[in-house]
Amino acid sequence: MSRIPWSSRTDDLSRRSRLIIYYVAGLAALVLLYTVLYNTGMRALEGRPQSIFRSFQTVTETMTTTGYGADSPWESPWMNLFMVFMQLSGIGVGFFTLRVIVIPLFTGAEVDLDSRLSRKSDHVVICEYDRDSAVLLEELEHLEIDYVLISSDEEEAIDLSDEGYSAIHGSPQETSAFERASIGNARAVITDAGEANVDTVLTVRSLRPDVEIITLTDDSSLRDVLLATGADSVLSPRAVLGERLARKAMSLYTSELHDTVGIAEGLEVTEISVSHGSPLEGVSIRNSRIRERTGANVAGAWIDGELQLPPDPDAVIGANTVLLVSGDHDALEELGETARPVRRRRREEGVVVAGLGEVGHAALSVVEEEADVPTTTVDVVDSPDVDVVGDVSSRETLREAGVEDAGVILVCVPDDSTALLTTVLARSLNPDIEILVRMSDAKATTKALRAGADYVLSVPRISARMVARELRGEEVLGAGSQIRIDRVSADPFAGKTLAESGISARTGCRVIAIEHEGELTTSLDPERTIAAGDRLVIVGSDESVQRFLTTFDVSPKPLEE
Known part of the structure; x- marks a missing residue:
């Protein structure tokens, strides 16, 4: 069996982990040295030979200040000087332990997040990602893409780091933050810094003219500006979400x-x-x-x-x-x-667009372009595109917008509580209406479905999937799907039948096809034996697919391979 060099193993550890390992090793070496010297001194200078274990006990008591040696007093001046030196060094070791290990471990005071980073290469630097960072970071970890997140919110950076994510505190408008994130070795930079996107892109370009920059924005009108500044691609997750909701709605007609x-x-x-x-x-x-x-x-x-x-x-x-x-x-x-319903949606039933922010405007554009369907828009702020001014979570406002006679309502408001209430009210006013909902929190998707929504997309999931596709070219049922598809090696199951593999029971994933010698089979017999070299096509939620990859220690392969 080949052995991994010690240097390679320690390189994979964070600086803080390496520091702790070196500290423990150094302390053990120091105690061993003191033990040998003390044992020798007791025999040669004091004329009191003893076992090495007794000497080890005395050294430990002295350095930890729990005692100053049961062998005292000592007659030799050199032994007394040695004991004083050992006592002082023990106090120094104690202070070092408190400052570097104990205090950061239990209080988080003055935590050096940089020291927690492992050495990075061919990684992604993420700046100010505020669309539920954990969703994106989990997506990158699923794809085995290394990363460093730079956050100007120190509390958020510490929280993410404490949860095991590679995050540091700093301003993405300062070159020092990128240098700490190893920008020189990075494969790409993702910036989601809002109005500071331009500043961030310029800062990155001053350090790495050749690195790929992916910019996320909620203002689609800034696309040309960001591209001209130096961004390689500009993603508008909210606009994409609105378009997908609208296309889903148009499929009803x-x-x-x-x-x-x-x-x-x-x-x-x-x-x-x-x-x-x-x-x-x-x-x-x-x-x-x-x-x-x-x-x-x-x-x-x-x-x-x-x-x-x-x-x-x-x-x-x-x-x-x-x-x-x-x-x-x-x-x-x-x-x-x-x-679809037996009675197809009549175009005269129309569509209600609730909320005309970035999501609502994108949805409205698709509806107007793809189908000749009457549309009513609702928003709390009056504008030329708004037909009904009012709170969409009000029954009266929904009635005024014609929800009782509409075929579809697109709930595009940014507040999840408002979206959930609007969903419940719309369903109570019109049990037959199709309700498609935008959620700002990925965890709120299930709530919306239980509230009566027919289809739900979340901004964090859309954003993460769009970034994943840019970095890897991966398409997983579109950016907004709640389902993941992966092609994986079947080697862990070689010689077993599908029924014996336990894939579904252990992970929650399902095998929908097996590729054997280049031929894909979709009609699967549970008693079919899986061969070494086969590849499985699995489907599942993000969590269940991640569980599969972790449980069986396999890596996903792009579907087009």
Whole structure:
């Protein structure tokens, strides 16, 4: 078995971890040296030979100041001088231990976050990411992309560092912060500094003219300015979220299928929402006979806000159930038609856009461009694009906007509590309306589904997926999907059947295809034996896929490989 050099192992540790290791090793060496010298002195100078273990006890008592040696007094001047020196060095070691290890460990006082960083190379430097940093950092860790987050909020930086993320405190408008983040070895810089984006881009370019810069902004009008400043790509997550919500809504009026991911020729995966009035509503998955009727396979389902992989055959499909399905394009289109209500949305029923911020304006543009559907806009601030001025979480405002007769409402307000209340009120006013919701907190997605939303997208998840796609070219059911697809090595399961692998039970993921000698098989027999060299196509939530990768110690592969 090959051995990893000690220097390579310590290089992977943070500076603080290396300091602690060196300190413990040095302290052990010092105590050992003192023990040997003391044992020799007791025999040669004091004429009192004793065991090395007795000498070790005396040295330990002296250095820790719990005692000054049970062997006292000493007759030799040299032994007395040695004991005084050992006592003073013990006090020094104690102060050093308190200052460097004990105080930072238990109080966090004056924590040097830089010392916690491992050595970085080919990493990503992230500046002022304020869209739920943990979601993005977990996404990068899932993709095995190393990173350093620079935050001007010291408390946030400490909290993230304490949770195990690579974060430091500093201003991304100062070159020193980037130097501490090893900008010289970085592969890319991600900046989400709002109005300071331009300043940050210029600072980065002064240090690394060749590094890739990805800029996130909530103001799409600044795209040209940021590109001219030096950004290589500009992402507008809120605008993308609004566009995806609108396209999802427009699919209710047209037969077009959105956001499919091609796994191989003849195999695509997508999410399909079951609408109110659909023939599938109120039917169990077992009795829906989706495969027999359309040729599509149901890999999973979001039912009452919970992801089931695979879904319980007796689970009842509700009006806000989202099915995760695979199959060829025709099969998915046929299932999409089946999932729509028997009475197709009439264009005169129209769309209500609640909230005209960046998300709302992006959604409105898509609605106006892609379908001839009457649209009513609602916002608390009056502007030329606003039809109804008022609070969308008010029943009266929703009535004035025509929610009772509308076919779709896009809830695009930035406050999650307001969005949840608007969802509940809209459902109470019109049980048949399709409700598509934007959430600012990724954890609030389940709440929105339980409140009655038919489809939900969160800003943090959209942002993280867009960044991941820029860095790696990975497409996972579109940036806004709550489902991840990965192609992984099957070597950990070689010689086992699918049933014996325990993948679903241990991780919550589901295998939807197996690639064997270049051929992809989607009709999977639980008793099929997995061979070494095979690759599995798995689906699951972000958490379950991460659990799979960690449990079986495998790395994801881009779907196009």
